[in-house]
Amino acid sequence: MITDITIGQFFPAESIIHRLDPRTKILLVLAYVVVVFFVKSFVGYIILALFVIGCCAMARVPVKFILKGLKPVMFFIVITALFNLFLTSGGVILFHWWIFTITDEGLRFAVFMVLRLLFLIMGTSLLTLTTSPILLTDGMERLLRPLGRIGVPAHEISMMMTIALRFIPTLLEETDKIIKAQSARGADFDSGNLIRRAKAMVPILIPLFISSFRRADELATAMECRCYRGGENRTSLNKLEYGRRDAYAWLIFAVFTAAVFTTNFLFAF
Amino acid sequence: MLKLEDVSYVYQKGSPFEKEALKNVNITVEDGEFVGLIGHTGSGKSTLIQLFNGLLKPSSGRVLIDGVDIGTLKSLRDVRFKVGLVMQYPEYQLFEETVYKDIAFGPRNMGLSEEETDRRVRFAASMVGLSEAALDKSPFEMSGGQKRRAAIAGILAMEPKILVLDEPTAGLDPSGRDEILFKIKDMHARTGATVILVTHSMEDVARLAERIIVMNKGALAMDGSVREVFSRGAELEKMGLAVPQVTKITDNLRERVPSVKRGIFTVREAEREIAAALREGEVNR
Numbered sequence: 254m255i256t257d258i259t260i261g262q263f264f265p266a267e268s269i270i271h272r273l274d275p276r277t278k279i280l281l282v283l284a285y286v287v288v289v290f291f292v293k294s295f296v297g298y299i300i301l302a303l304f305v306i307g308c309c310a311m312a313r314v315p316v317k318f319i320l321k322g323l324k325p326v327m328f329f330i331v332i333t334a335l336f337n338l339f340l341t342s343g344g345v346i347l348f349h350w351w352i353f354t355i356t357d358e359g360l361r362f363a364v365f366m367v368l369r370l371l372f373l374i375m376g377t378s379l380l381t382l383t384t385s386p387i388l389l390t391d392g393m394e395r396l397l398r399p400l401g402r403i404g405v406p407a408h409e410i411s412m413m414m415t416i417a418l419r420f421i422p423t424l425l426e427e428t429d430k431i432i433k434a435q436s437a438r439g440a441d442f443d444s445g446n447l448i449r450r451a452k453a454m455v456p457i458l459i460p461l462f463i464s465s466f467r468r469a470d471e472l473a474t475a476m477e478c479r480c481y482r483g484g485e486n487r488t489s490l491n492k493l494e495y496g497r498r499d500a501y502a503w504l505i506f507a508v509f510t511a512a513v514f515t516t517n518f519l520f521a522f
Numbered sequence: 523m524l525k526l527e528d529v530s531y532v533y534q535k536g537s538p539f540e541k542e543a544l545k546n547v548n549i550t551v552e553d554g555e556f557v558g559l560i561g562h563t564g565s566g567k568s569t570l571i572q573l574f575n576g577l578l579k580p581s582s583g584r585v586l587i588d589g590v591d592i593g594t595l596k597s598l599r600d601v602r603f604k605v606g607l608v609m610q611y612p613e614y615q616l617f618e619e620t621v622y623k624d625i626a627f628g629p630r631n632m633g634l635s636e637e638e639t640d641r642r643v644r645f646a647a648s649m650v651g652l653s654e655a656a657l658d659k660s661p662f663e664m665s666g667g668q669k670r671r672a673a674i675a676g677i678l679a680m681e682p683k684i685l686v687l688d689e690p691t692a693g694l695d696p697s698g699r700d701e702i703l704f705k706i707k708d709m710h711a712r713t714g715a716t717v718i719l720v721t722h723s724m725e726d727v728a729r730l731a732e733r734i735i736v737m738n739k740g741a742l743a744m745d746g747s748v749r750e751v752f753s754r755g756a757e758l759e760k761m762g763l764a765v766p767q768v769t770k771i772t773d774n775l776r777e778r779v780p781s782v783k784r785g786i787f788t789v790r791e792a793e794r795e796i797a798a799a800l801r802e803g804e805v806n807r
């Protein structure tokens with residue numbers, strides 16, 4: 254079912270990762286994304302895998318749950334892999350048929366690209382899985398606050414992101430309902446050529462757009478009714494505070510980063 | 523004939539949000555029955571009826587339509603046309619430029635001719651009380667109640683053999699509600715279509731249905747004639763349900779006037795009994 258998509262979903266649990274300060278987690282995820290792009294060897298990817306799986310275990314989020322969330326993006330990952338596989342030139346030719354050529358470089362690139370994307374998505378989804386939307390915005394806002402002096406609307410940006418995150422599951426649920434209602438009237442989504450299939454999406458997309466606009470409108474009204482004023486002088490109920498565990502988190506991450514860079518020097522493959 | 527054999531359904535299986543919505547449900551509905559489906563909020567009514575036309579696949583058990591296990595079918599489209607399902611709050615399904623085109627969506631998917639589609643659209647619109655003028659309007663500029671009518675007409679136009687309605691009249695005004703329900707009852711009597719009506723109104727069940735199915739916490743709690751089910755008022759109340767109000771009134775009245783009959787479920791019957799009781803009172807005084 255379409256509601257099985259877990260990207261952006263919060264997974265409530267009691268864990269040390271859940272209790273980390275959201276600012277720490279946001280910055281760590283940004284640093285993690287950078288580090289992932291520096292991994293250049295298989296040993297590096299093994300370390301990366303151990304790190305991600307270790308984080309999932311500490312966060313008490315079943316790896317199976319995260320893997321299930323990867324399903325909808327699998328399509329893109331496969332496409333990317335195929336492009337890399339066939340379009341990379343250089344290296345020893347392993348396989349050649351008609352216009353298709355596979356080289357060992359291409360194979361390496363394709364495998365690395367798949368691993369990179371998988372670990373990127375898994376790592377970043379840990380952030381939303383372990384941080385409630387409210388904490389996520391609070392963290393984001395605090396991190397962006399210094400930029401307020403040069404005119405960046407920190408509060409508004411974080412508010413927009415929270416709302417977007419908050420509405421992903423709602424919209425998926427809505428889509429599921431609309432698909433069901435149109436199927437009940439005999440709508441056929443998976444037969445015919447591409448154009449017919451695209452046309453079959455119309456009965457889903459129109460109600461979805463309309464209800465999204467209606468929702469946005471209602472939300473705006475509801476916020477207005479409660480005298481919402483963003484930004485200036487707004488304080489939060491729960492003050493964010495760094496703790497000892499945040500220092501540990503950075504420490505562990507530093508070790509991980511060091512390990513990754515070391516493998517880059519030690520192992521060529 | 524619609525038959526559920528030991529059907530269970532679990533939402534989001536394998537995730538921490540796993541929720542068992544139906545447990546070992548067995549139901550057989552014969553052709554031409556008018557069944558009322560009642561149950562407390564969250565008892566699994568909407569889940570149950572989505573199994574009828576294969577929108578949801580049972581986690582275990584089988585769903586049979588006319589003896590065929592729909593889990594074994596390659597395409598469920600024919601099942602969808604045979605079992606017409608009006609979902610709860612169906613307004614969001616409207617998408618066409620005009621109400622006419624929207625109601626015609628189902629019949630066109632069935633591959634019917636233009637004349638037949640036209641006939642069905644106009645007939646379905648009249649069933650739900652939409653005027654000819656309303657057919658050319660955009661569904662998005664209509665009131666909530668009119669949207670609801672258009673959405674119901676979209677299913678009626680498919681003329682399904684088994685019509686399933688999930689709280690079709692929730693939020694409609696009283697006269698509109700009665701109008702639609704009685705047209706459906708009338709159609710049931712005329713065409714012999716099976717009707718399964720989900721509702722929270724005991725009054726509606728009492729005056730329309732022949733048989734009542736009661737769901738409680740995902741399990742089948744009762745299944746019997748209107749008389750049988752409503753004579754178990756105490757059990758119904760434990761499940762957060764009730765007998766019709768007139769039944770309560772006449773039951774109270776019986777304590778004073780013993781001649782008042784048991785098992786009064788409709789306002790009309792109650793009217794007769796109360797009038798009789800009053801006349802008797804006159805005589806005795």
Ligand SMILES: Nc1ncnc2c1ncn2[C@@H]1O[C@H](COP(=O)(O)OP(=O)(O)OP(=O)(O)O)[C@@H](O)[C@H]1O
Pocket residue numbers: 533534541542543561562563564565566567568569570610
């Ligand atoms: N998509 C879903 N994911 C998870 N749980 C769900 C989902 N839909 C329904 N449920 C749960 O399944 C149970 C039965 O829901 P269902 O909608 O069938 O109840 P209902 O009897 O139709 O209630 P109502 O009278 O309020 O319409 C509820 O506890 C509900 O929380």
Ligand SMILES: [Mg+2]
Pocket residue numbers: 567568569610688
């Ligand atoms: Mg329901």
